[in-house]
Amino acid sequence: MTAQRRLESSLTDLNNPELLNRLSLDLEGESAQTILEWAATTLSPRVTFGTGFGLEGCVLIDLIARHELAVDIFTLDTGLFFQETYQLWSDLEKRYGVVIRGVRSALSVEEQNQELGDKLWEHQSAKCCEIRKVIPLQKELKNFSGWVSAIRRDQSPTRADAPILSYDERFDLVKVNPLVAWTKEDVWSYARKNDVPFNPLHLQGYPSIGCLPCTSEVRPGEDDRAGRWRGSNKTECGIHAAPKKQKALPVLNRQVSEGGS
Ligand code: SF4
Secondary structure (H helix, E strand, O other): OOHHHHHOOOOOHHHOHHHHHHHHHHHOOOOHHHHHHHHHHHHOOOEEEEOOOOHHHHHHHHHHHHOOOOOEEEEEOOOOOOHHHHHHHHHHHHHHOOOOEEEOOOOOHHHHHHHHOOOHHHHOHHHHHHHHHHHHHHHHHOOOOEEEOOOOHHHOHHHOOOOOEEEEOOOOEEEEOOOOOOOHHHHHHHHHHOOOOOOHHHHHOOOOOOOHHHEOOOOOOOOOOOOEOOOOOOOOOOOOOOOOOOOOOHHHHHHHHHOOO
């Protein structure tokens, strides 16, 4: 099968893990716009982009809105964002005329404090991330066949081998990483050229921004994600696990047979 034929594959075709791998390789070197267009065409209407409002996420929102792509957008609102992040959320919606849905934990921060103790993030950060991010994401992604993420290979060793397309076993869908081959400079260059709104904390020593209690300033020479969960072994919140060996994609067949949304 030619690369062009593979790019024209349907959602049902993607049940073949070998085809998904080949497609991922075909898309290497293609622009983020082309990858997003492929996702919007092939995975629509069940494709969503989950953003944490990092600079990469802002760039993807610009691309989705600029090219009017049929990609849903949401954020995992932990209730613990920086004020600057909440402001950016509002600014992006106004600037691009999009709705960025807030997906929240069943437990408010106050309820979590009452049930599991104050500042759970200080003594059980994995549990806190599970409650506030992973479980809400699991529930949310049940509605989708494709999940766009903003990760880049050069962000951290755990992301160094991320492909453009993969089957995410945990969430049972196709994961799409349009910016995976971009460098940090590529992202800043695009953002500046296109006047993309971004979090002002990026200019104040915070290259990677998560929840307020778990994000600190990064010192010169440190890894961009060194300020996340500083002082612990934790490097990821658990939503971007390394892709495992490809295997059959049962959810795709199920959702196709259900006939769409
Ligand atoms: Fe909790 Fe910190 Fe994880 Fe946010 S990043 S969900 S505050 S542990």
